[in-house]
Amino acid sequence: MGTREQCFEQLLLGKAVESVGWLKPIRAEALDRARAMNFPSNRNDDWRFTDLSALYPHDFHPVVSFAKLTKADIKEYVIPGAIRLVFVDGSYSSELSDLPDIHEGVTVTSLLERLGDPLVEGIFGKHAPYKQDAFVALNTNFFEDGAWVHVAGDVTAPIHLLHVATKRETPSAIYPRNMVIMDSASGTTLVEEYIGLEDGIYFSNAVTEVVLKEQARLQHVRVQREERNAFHIGHCSVEVGKDSFYASTSLAFGARVSRHTLHVTQQGEGAEMQLDGLALVAGRQIADTHTLVNHAVPRGKSTQLHKCIADGSAHAVFSGKVIVQEGAVGTDSAQSSRNLLLSDKAHIDTQPQLEIFNDDVSCKHGATIGQIDADALFFLKSRGLTEERARNLLTHAFAAEIIARIQVPSLGESLGRTILERMNGERK
Amino acid sequence: MISKDSRIMLEVKNLHAEVGGIDILKGVDLTVRAGEVHAIMGINGSGKSTFSKVLAGHPDYHVTGGTATFEGKDLFALEPEERARAGLFLAFQYPVEIPGVSNSALLRLAYNTLQTERGLEELDPLEFEDLVHEKIKVVEMDPSFLGRSVNEGFSGGEKKRNEILQMAVLEPKLAILDETDSGLDIDALRIVANGVNSLLTPDNAVVMVTHYQRLLNYIVPDYVHVMDGGRIVRTGGKELALELEARGYDWLRAAA
Numbered sequence: 217m218g219t220r221e222q223c224f225e226q227l228l229l230g231k232a233v234e235s236v237g238w239l240k241p242i243r244a245e246a247l248d249r250a251r252a253m254n255f256p257s258n259r260n261d262d263w264r265f266t267d268l269s270a271l272y273p274h275d276f277h278p279v280v281s282f283a284k285l286t287k288a289d290i291k292e293y294v295i296p297g298a299i300r301l302v303f304v305d306g307s308y309s310s311e312l313s314d315l316p317d318i319h320e321g322v323t324v325t326s327l328l329e330r331l332g333d334p335l336v337e338g339i340f341g342k343h344a345p346y347k348q349d350a351f352v353a354l355n356t357n358f359f360e361d362g363a364w365v366h367v368a369g370d371v372t373a374p375i376h377l378l379h380v381a382t383k384r385e386t387p388s389a390i391y392p393r394n395m396v397i398m399d400s401a402s403g404t405t406l407v408e409e410y411i412g413l414e415d416g417i418y419f420s421n422a423v424t425e426v427v428l429k430e431q432a433r434l435q436h437v438r439v440q441r442e443e444r445n446a447f448h449i450g451h452c453s454v455e456v457g458k459d460s461f462y463a464s465t466s467l468a469f470g471a472r473v474s475r476h477t478l479h480v481t482q483q484g485e486g487a488e489m490q491l492d493g494l495a496l497v498a499g500r501q502i503a504d505t506h507t508l509v510n511h512a513v514p515r516g517k518s519t520q521l522h523k524c525i526a527d528g529s530a531h532a533v534f535s536g537k538v539i540v541q542e543g544a545v546g547t548d549s550a551q552s553s554r555n556l557l558l559s560d561k562a563h564i565d566t567q568p569q570l571e572i573f574n575d576d577v578s579c580k581h582g583a584t585i586g587q588i589d590a591d592a593l594f595f596l597k598s599r600g601l602t603e604e605r606a607r608n609l610l611t612h613a614f615a616a617e618i619i620a621r622i623q624v625p626s627l628g629e630s631l632g633r634t635i636l637e638r639m640n641g642e643r644k
Numbered sequence: 645m646i647s648k649d650s651r652i653m654l655e656v657k658n659l660h661a662e663v664g665g666i667d668i669l670k671g672v673d674l675t676v677r678a679g680e681v682h683a684i685m686g687i688n689g690s691g692k693s694t695f696s697k698v699l700a701g702h703p704d705y706h707v708t709g710g711t712a713t714f715e716g717k718d719l720f721a722l723e724p725e726e727r728a729r730a731g732l733f734l735a736f737q738y739p740v741e742i743p744g745v746s747n748s749a750l751l752r753l754a755y756n757t758l759q760t761e762r763g764l765e766e767l768d769p770l771e772f773e774d775l776v777h778e779k780i781k782v783v784e785m786d787p788s789f790l791g792r793s794v795n796e797g798f799s800g801g802e803k804k805r806n807e808i809l810q811m812a813v814l815e816p817k818l819a820i821l822d823e824t825d826s827g828l829d830i831d832a833l834r835i836v837a838n839g840v841n842s843l844l845t846p847d848n849a850v851v852m853v854t855h856y857q858r859l860l861n862y863i864v865p866d867y868v869h870v871m872d873g874g875r876i877v878r879t880g881g882k883e884l885a886l887e888l889e890a891r892g893y894d895w896l897r898a899a900a
Contacts, residue, residue, distance in 0.1 A: 592742050595742075599728055600725050609745055617744055
């Protein structure tokens with residue numbers, strides 16, 4: 217059995233990854249920073265609810281030989297008509313990707329192939345806090361590949377970044393790194409998805425940086441459907457420019473322990489941000505979502521609806537912080553946290569936080585926590601539905617409000633099925 | 645319609661029940677045969693709504709004595725969903741809103757559950773759509789309500805019509821209408837009543853629980869029962885309802 221220190225040490229051993237010139241000092245600094253850190257403890261305010269100890273017994277090793285998958289292996293995750301980039305255990309797979317060249321105004325490639333591009337150099341590491349956050353530091357030093365998405369026009373086809381983990385002989389550490397640049401007045405839908413194909417133990421530590429320039433519009437769907445025994449730590453930093461619109465829909469269904477940190481900074485006036493999330497956990501799962509919306513300039517609007525559903529002995533955590541800076545006058549912010557407990561042993565912590573440094577704002581937040589509505593349950597049973605069917609329907613309905621915000625119909629249907637599978641898996 | 649040789653559908657004997665530790669029903673007897681329409685009337689607190697909830701199996705209501713057989717089965721040995729599958733239907737006094745579940749999805753799920761129970765084929769969404777568009781005419785409802793979440797944002801009258809739509813789709817043997825007339829304006833009342841009337845056959849039966857005689861102008865009962873203090877204190881024909889309308893309940897309460 218390893219300790220917290222030993223597990224972290226093992227991650228630090230990692231493996232050296234090739235770099236271009238500008239990246240070497242960044243990687244070196246990230247590694248130095250990581251060496252001075254450890255897994256965050258619950259004395260760290262950002263981690264006080266989330267118990268990472270299930271990670272510690274495992275020795276995670278870098279992936280040295282990559283599994284060969286076929287399109288049949290991923291077919292249930294394919295979004296028809298999407299531009300698709302597939303990564304297997306952190307490494308780009310051109311065979312599984314689908315990059316039709318009909319799409320103008322969009323570049324979607326492996327980040328590794330793009331490291332020589334000055335545009336990448338100019339943005340990489342500028343948003344994700346690799347000097348402060350141990351997981352971002354590990355990713356920055358050890359990432360092998362990820363997606364580079366550069367959108368210059370209106371792209372109607374969704375862009376699907378599919379990160380696949382396979383079962384390895386020893387637990388593996390995977391470090392996907394994605395960058396998304398939305399040029400002025402561009403628009404698209406991005407699906408960033410993490411899945412596990414077999415029931416393996418692995419540590420998936422992903423970092424994504426997103427920049428929206430003036431009047432850009434992005435719907436960013438993040439789907440975490442890792443394997444039940446996996447560990448998933450994700451960080452996403454977003455900078456939104458003047459009059460841009462950023463909508464995030466973030467879903468956490470899988471992993472033994474997962475954490476998603478989303479930082480959105482309003483850099484331009486009049487930008488609008490919509491942050492929606494759903495965590496559905498059962499068994500002994502832990503799912504933590506931490507969001508930060510930073511209104512740094514005037515006339516920003518942010519709305520947020522986050523839902524947690526916890527069954528079995530699972531634990532869901534939501535912390536949503538909204539900061540309104542001194543100069544950010546005319547800010548309009550509303551946040552709602554709604555939670556559903558499906559069992560007596562399940563546990564949900566929710567923590568809305570507002571920090572306001574000027575008077576000319578409208579900020580609302582609220583949180584509710586409840587169980588399946590007994591009257592609704594009786595009504596459905598009185599129409600012939602079994603207890604299980606009725607509970608599933610009501611749980612699904614609670615989740616549906618978030619799923620409905622995803623403007624990719626086939627993905628919405630697939631996620632609906634995942635919800636039912638995860639719920640039934642727990643009760644069987 | 646009263647027919648002496650029609651089969652007994654529901655037989656309740658000496659039913660006692662409590663809710664929240666308070667005895668509400670204190671010995672109810674009722675026999676309903678196929679083809680009959682019964683009205684149970686009474687003042688607030690007389691136990692008439694409790695009676696309907698007990699029959700449907702609401703978990704907050706506990707049977708403390710007596711028996712009920714429905715289609716030959718021990719009703720109280722069945723879960724609410726089993727009662728529904730056996731052909732019992734409760735139209736709720738306060739229909740429940742279910743955000744996120746569309747009306748058509750619920751109707752199809754419930755319909756197909758009963759089809760399976762009856763050993764019949766389930767209907768796919770397209771086949772079901774044909775069926776439900778026929779049924780919705782019964783309650784003169786706009787088809788746009790099918791795509792909306794169950795009862796969410798519906799007016800009081802729309803909710804009650806939606807209950808009768810469920811009844812029309814599920815075709816129960818015995819429908820219990822719990823104050824279906826409350827909160828309805830005269831047009832909605834007429835529509836709901838026409839809907840129920842159109843669903844009546846010699847093989848099914850209806851028990852209406854109501855405070856007012858008004859509904860009975862539209863759905864004419866074969867029997868009128870007056871409930872008071874948790875028991876049925878008087879049974880008569882439809883003229884009893886008119887007498888209640890004219891004289892109130894006090895004379896019966898005094899007699900009881």
